Amino acid sequence: MNFKLFIYNSTFNMIPLEHFLFVAAALFTLGVVIVITKRNVIVVLMGIELILNAANINLVAFSQYDSALMRGNMFALFVIVIAAAEAAVALAIILQVYHYFKTANIDEINELKG
Amino acid sequence: MSFTAYIFYFFAFMTIVSAIFILTTRNVLYAAFALLGTFLGVSALYVFAGADFLAMAQIMIYIGGVLILILFGIMLTNRIAEHQYLVSSSRNSFFAVTGGVTLFGVLIIAILKANFTSLLWIQEAQKKASVNSTMEKIGENLMTDFVFPFEVAAVILMAALMGAAFIASQVVKK
Secondary structure, three states: OOHHHHHHHHHHHHOOHHHHHHHHHHHHHHHHHHHHHEOEHHHHHHHHHHHHHHHHHHHHHHHOOOOOOOHHHHHHHHHHHHHHHHHHHHHHHHHHHHHHHOOOEHHHOOOOOO | OOHHHHHHHHHHHHHHHHHHHHHHOOEHHHHHHHHHHHHHHHHHHHHHOOOHHHHHHHHHHHHHHHHHHHHHHHHHHOOOOOHHHHEOOEOOHHHHHHHHHHHHHHHHHHHHHHOHHHOHHHHHHHHHOOOOOOHHHHHHHHHOOOHHHHHHHHHHHHHHHHHHHHHHHOOOOO
């Protein structure tokens, strides 16, 4: 099957915009619940990645109707860049906090001044 | 419903089930592997939304970069020999699930009530319906309209990498 035809069919005839938004809403909610409930710092970071991905799905889903300017795609691209930078810095901080407190549990990391 | 629609719902299902698994599992390493399923599913959804470049970027940056980084983080911050350190227990479960279900309900109702297909610019796009590869357009955009955010992103990436290397190389004593 022609790839262009595949995208054309799937985009404009079969999959409604709302279904992308439903998946994104579910992913966003799960990310928020993970950030609230989990105790391990790294799993909280995973929840933040899920939230960013949900926002990206929304941007890309609307961007398919904006093929002239494609602003949603550009925004999603910059979100991915910032997410990568955020993950690198966050993991460096987590490593230092782990060396200091000897734990990755958020509830036990409860003082700022050493 | 056609075959491609089934593929879409399969990937949507995979995305959400992997995310639910991250929420329910207590093992941090299993959560990281489930994150692989979520990222792959999101990348497939990008393909269905006609964003081929972003789908590839998602696979290369998230699965090839962020996920590996997270796996390294898990290996370095959990004592593998004593297995109980891999466990991530939960707190506030009741309030979080109640709030999450409420939030999800509000979002679904908002999406259903918004009726996006009645928007003028979406209807016009549906009439024209010409989808090409996004790669050429993204390249043009990065060098014309978005050249300032592009340069700022470059500076931010360099600052973040230098900052991460600097923070990780500090020696902290208790």
